[in-house]
Amino acid sequence: MKKLYRSVTDKKLTGLCGGVGEYFNLDPTVIRVITLILTFFSVGTVLFIYLLASIFIPKSPYSHINDPSSYHYR
Template structure:
């Protein structure tokens, strides 16, 4: 079963975009570009969702242990 995790391999800030890229099997750079584009008109919402994902989505190393 595939789980959403924050990556430790392709990490820029907290690994959220890298983890989303791995989960959806797309390039994490594309996820980062989409997030940056969405940040312009929806800055507060994107920032809140990103920060929430940092605390709610486990690292891939933590998910392997569970």
């Protein structure tokens, strides 16, 4: 069963578009462009929904495994 998470590795702001891209197997850049266009046409309503979704959708618990920035070198 698939679950929607915010991406930890593919993010520009909150990782929401990266997570949606992973969920639907789409390029996250396409999701970002669609979100930007819809934000302008909705007079900010999509931005409000984006912020709410970023608060309530959890970060992916699995993305840190492949995230090179999470490695700690001694």
